[in-house]
Amino acid sequence: MVRSFLTFTDRTARLSETVAMVLLYGFCALMLAEIFSRGFLRTSLAFSWEYSAFAMCGVFLLGFGPALRHGTQVRVGFLLSRPLIGRYADIAATLVGLVFAALMFEAFFTIFRSSLTSGLRQSSYIATPLAIPQALAVIGAAEFILALLARLLRLLIGEPPELPRESDATDG
Numbered sequence: 001m002v003r004s005f006l007t008f009t010d011r012t013a014r015l016s017e018t019v020a021m022v023l024l025y026g027f028c029a030l031m032l033a034e035i036f037s038r039g040f041l042r043t044s045l046a047f048s049w050e051y052s053a054f055a056m057c058g059v060f061l062l063g064f065g066p067a068l069r070h071g072t073q074v075r076v077g078f079l080l081s082r083p084l085i086g087r088y089a090d091i092a093a094t095l096v097g098l099v100f101a102a103l104m105f106e107a108f109f110t111i112f113r114s115s116l117t118s119g120l121r122q123s124s125y126i127a128t129p130l131a132i133p134q135a136l137a138v139i140g141a142a143e144f145i146l147a148l149l150a151r152l153l154r155l156l157i158g159e160p161p162e163l164p165r166e167s168d169a170t171d172g
Contacts, residue, residue, distance in 0.1 A: 061140025
């Protein structure tokens with residue numbers, strides 16, 4: 001059961017990573033379109049700033065879980081270099097992160113549910129239903145919780161919590 005949960009979280013992390021990458025490319029395309037429109041057409045695109053902000057929110061939140069799995073988070077190497085202390089510090093930090101991620105999920109879900117039930121829309125020309133971009137935040141927070149749970153399980157069963165870095169594999 002633990003192994004299937006870890007496999008599931010790895011798959012959701014890859015999916016989340018892919019969606020974040022697509023959103024990042026979309027954000028870049030929107031900004032390039034805005035630059036082109038302002039420079040050559042002398043007008044701004046009504047939706048570019050709004051949708052770019054939504055895309056960046058999605059990129060950050062959907063990228064939390066995969067970043068954790070790839071080991072790109074900021075950590076204190078001094079503590080981790082001590083075998084016994086490092087393991088317990090890593091477990092404790094993961095537990096604290098899990099608490100904060102759960103609070104973040106609860107906050108995003110509350111805002112999402114409120115927007116969904118009231119039909120709240122962005123106050124702009126496009127009037128995008130806010131539940132759509134807020135759903136990205138909820139999904140990203142849920143993915144972060146899954147990633148932290150998987151990390152905690154890997155630490156508890158003695159597996160490496162991060163994937164090996166490609167430079168580590170080639171260095172030998």
